[in-house]
Amino acid sequence: MPYAYIHYPFENVELFENNFPGHFVAEGLDQTRGWFYTLMVLSTALFGKPAFRNLICNGLILAADGKKMSKRLKNYPPPTEVIDDYGADALRLYVINSPVVRAEPLRFKKDGVYGVVKDVFLPWYNAYRFLVQNAKRLEMEGFATFIPMDLISLQASSNVLDQWIYSATESLVQFVCQEMDAYRLYTVVPYLLKFIDNLTNIYVRFNRKRLKGRTGEEDCQRALSTLYHVLLTTCKVMAPFTPFFTEGLYQNMSKVSKGMEESIHYCQFPRAGGKRDERIEQSVARMMTIIDLARNIRERHNKPLKTPLREMIIVHPDSNFLEDIAGKLREYVLEELNVRSLSSCNDPLEFASLRAEPDFSALGKRLGKSMGVVAKEVKAMSQSDILKFENKKEVTVAGHCLQVTDIKVLDYTFSLFCATPMVLTLIAVLCLLSFINVSWNDSLGKVVVRDFKRPDGVAEKEMDAAGDGDVLVILDLRPDESLFEAGIARRIQKLRKKAGLEPTDIVEVYIESLDDDKSVLQQTLVSQEKYICSALGSPLLPSAAPPHAVILCQERFHGISGLAFAITLAKPALIFNSDACLALYSGDAKQANGLQTYLLSRDHSNLKSEFQQGNGKVGLCDGFL
Structure with missing residues (x-):
C-alpha cells in the first residue's frame, strides 16, 4: 500500500486519496501476519479504515506427499518438465482450479495437470477441430467457402439448441463479469469448465447432423456460424486464464472474418447485458438429467445404447418443461437414447401414490395422548383428502387443526432423516441391493428415494424408472425384434472408427446377408432405408462389395436378432468402359x-x-x- 511509497502526506495527496483504499491486496497464506495484519493496523491507526477493499490470499503448494517442496529432497517434478509435457496453460488452469485460490494447501501432482489437458483442452480443441473439419467439408462438396454469418441474424435462429447455446453463453459472460468484479476467482473457473463441457457434449454432440450438412447447406452454415461465434466468445472469456491456447485458436479463427484484432489480447472482454432464455436453459439442463437417468436404467438392465427401445415416459408437474421435451427437444432425446417414441405426463399419481405421515417431532408435545389417534387418521387419509390438504394448507383430524408443517406429504419421493453415518451407509447398501434410486441433498441432510408404481401385469425387467427428486424417467424395456434395423447405423459408425477414417472421408457401405434366406435382411433394409441413410449420410448398398472395390474394413455379425450379415466399407473406385x-x-x-x-x-x-x-x-x- 502506498503509504511512504509516493511520499504521502508531503506530496501526491490527490493521487493517494483517489486510490486509497487499494482495490485489492494479494499474498500467500504464510504472510498473513506480516502483511495483511500490519496493513490493517497501520491503516486503522492512520485513517480509521481498512487499507484494501478486497483480499486475495493463496494457499501453499506442497509436494505430493504433503511436505514442503524441497530442492534438497527433490520431491516435486521440475516446472519446465511439466510445461514441456502439458503446456503452461494446463499448469496455470490446474493451479487456478485448485484449493490454493481458497487459501488452502494443494498437494501438487503432475497427473492433475494431465487431467486438465484430458478433461478441458482436448474436448475444447475437438469442438474447434469439428468446426474446421465440417467447414472444409462444405468446400469439398462444392459449396461456398465458409464465412461466419452475422451474429444478430444468428441469434434469431429457430433451432432450440442454437437458442440454448446463445443463452448459455450470455449467462457465462454475466457470471464471469459478476464474479471477477467481486474477486471470486474460485467460482469462475468451475463455471467456465462446465460451459466448455456443455458446449462439447451437448451442442456439438447433439448437432452433428446439422454441422455435417445432413439438414441442408443453409442450416449447416447457420450451425457452423453459431459454433464459430460461441467458440470465439469462449476464447475471449478464457483468455486471461489460458492465454496461449486461446491465442492459437483465435489466430486461426480470425482468418475467416475481416476487421478482427491482431491478437485476442487486444480484444475487449465480452460485455454482459444480452438476452437470456432461462426457461430453455433449465429445460436443456433437465433434458441432460433425463438422459443420465435413462442411461442408468439401461446399465441396470444390461441394455446398451445400441439396443433400440420402444418407449420412454417423462413425469414432471411443470407443463412448460414437458412441452419443451415433447416438442423442441424431442428429437435430441430420442436419438441420444435410441428410443422410438416419447410421451410425457404431468400427473405423478399416475405412476405413484400419495401418502401422508404426521410429523411426530412437531405434534408430539402439542397433542399428548391424542397423538396416537391423530397419527392413525393421518396415515389413513385418501388420495383426494391429501390433495385437498395440499390446496388448503390445513386439515382437521380428530378435532385437531393441522398445518402444512404438521404433516409430511410423500408422493413418488419420501424422506428419511439419517442421524448417523452408519444408518446412511446401511440405507445406501439396501438401496443398491434393491435397485432403489437414491439422491443426497446436502442442504437438507436427507435421502430422497423415488418409489415407482408399475402398471398391472408389468414386471421390473419389462419396465423400470429412475428419478432425482425432480423428474421421473420410465423406460419400456420389452424387446421388439422390429427395432433391430436401427442398430445397423451404429455398427457402421464403429467400423468407420475402426478403419481410422476421418469424418470428411467418403466411403461406400455394402451389407451382405450370410443367411440362406436373404429376403429377411432385404425387407429390413427397405423398411428402414430412410433412418439408415439419415444416420450415415449416404445410402447403404444391399450387396457384396464388387471385385474392383478397395476394401477398407469388413466385419461379420452373427446372431443379431436371428440374422447373420457382413458389413464392408470400401473406397469409391472408378470402372472404365x-x-x-x-x-x-x-x-x-x-x-x-x-x-x-x-x-x-x-x-x-x-x-x-x-x-x-x-x-x-x-x-x-x-x-x-
Whole structure:
C-alpha cells in the first residue's frame, strides 16, 4: 500500500486519496501476519479504515506427499518438465482450479495437470477441430467457402439448441463479469469448465447432423456460424486464464472474418447485458438429467445404447418443461437414447401414490395422548383428502387443526432423516441391493428415494424408472425384434472408427446377408432405408462389395436378432468402359491407358465437374466411367 511509497502526506495527496483504499491486496497464506495484519493496523491507526477493499490470499503448494517442496529432497517434478509435457496453460488452469485460490494447501501432482489437458483442452480443441473439419467439408462438396454469418441474424435462429447455446453463453459472460468484479476467482473457473463441457457434449454432440450438412447447406452454415461465434466468445472469456491456447485458436479463427484484432489480447472482454432464455436453459439442463437417468436404467438392465427401445415416459408437474421435451427437444432425446417414441405426463399419481405421515417431532408435545389417534387418521387419509390438504394448507383430524408443517406429504419421493453415518451407509447398501434410486441433498441432510408404481401385469425387467427428486424417467424395456434395423447405423459408425477414417472421408457401405434366406435382411433394409441413410449420410448398398472395390474394413455379425450379415466399407473406385476409351482415341491403346491412369490420379469427387459437356469433352463421364 502506498503509504511512504509516493511520499504521502508531503506530496501526491490527490493521487493517494483517489486510490486509497487499494482495490485489492494479494499474498500467500504464510504472510498473513506480516502483511495483511500490519496493513490493517497501520491503516486503522492512520485513517480509521481498512487499507484494501478486497483480499486475495493463496494457499501453499506442497509436494505430493504433503511436505514442503524441497530442492534438497527433490520431491516435486521440475516446472519446465511439466510445461514441456502439458503446456503452461494446463499448469496455470490446474493451479487456478485448485484449493490454493481458497487459501488452502494443494498437494501438487503432475497427473492433475494431465487431467486438465484430458478433461478441458482436448474436448475444447475437438469442438474447434469439428468446426474446421465440417467447414472444409462444405468446400469439398462444392459449396461456398465458409464465412461466419452475422451474429444478430444468428441469434434469431429457430433451432432450440442454437437458442440454448446463445443463452448459455450470455449467462457465462454475466457470471464471469459478476464474479471477477467481486474477486471470486474460485467460482469462475468451475463455471467456465462446465460451459466448455456443455458446449462439447451437448451442442456439438447433439448437432452433428446439422454441422455435417445432413439438414441442408443453409442450416449447416447457420450451425457452423453459431459454433464459430460461441467458440470465439469462449476464447475471449478464457483468455486471461489460458492465454496461449486461446491465442492459437483465435489466430486461426480470425482468418475467416475481416476487421478482427491482431491478437485476442487486444480484444475487449465480452460485455454482459444480452438476452437470456432461462426457461430453455433449465429445460436443456433437465433434458441432460433425463438422459443420465435413462442411461442408468439401461446399465441396470444390461441394455446398451445400441439396443433400440420402444418407449420412454417423462413425469414432471411443470407443463412448460414437458412441452419443451415433447416438442423442441424431442428429437435430441430420442436419438441420444435410441428410443422410438416419447410421451410425457404431468400427473405423478399416475405412476405413484400419495401418502401422508404426521410429523411426530412437531405434534408430539402439542397433542399428548391424542397423538396416537391423530397419527392413525393421518396415515389413513385418501388420495383426494391429501390433495385437498395440499390446496388448503390445513386439515382437521380428530378435532385437531393441522398445518402444512404438521404433516409430511410423500408422493413418488419420501424422506428419511439419517442421524448417523452408519444408518446412511446401511440405507445406501439396501438401496443398491434393491435397485432403489437414491439422491443426497446436502442442504437438507436427507435421502430422497423415488418409489415407482408399475402398471398391472408389468414386471421390473419389462419396465423400470429412475428419478432425482425432480423428474421421473420410465423406460419400456420389452424387446421388439422390429427395432433391430436401427442398430445397423451404429455398427457402421464403429467400423468407420475402426478403419481410422476421418469424418470428411467418403466411403461406400455394402451389407451382405450370410443367411440362406436373404429376403429377411432385404425387407429390413427397405423398411428402414430412410433412418439408415439419415444416420450415415449416404445410402447403404444391399450387396457384396464388387471385385474392383478397395476394401477398407469388413466385419461379420452373427446372431443379431436371428440374422447373420457382413458389413464392408470400401473406397469409391472408378470402372472404365475399355471399348469407349479405345473408341475415343481411334483404337490407340497407349493413349487410352494414359487417360485411365490420369483419371485414377484425380480426386474422384471432382471428375463430374471437370469432365462435363461444354469443356471440350462431351459426355466423357457417362461414356467410359
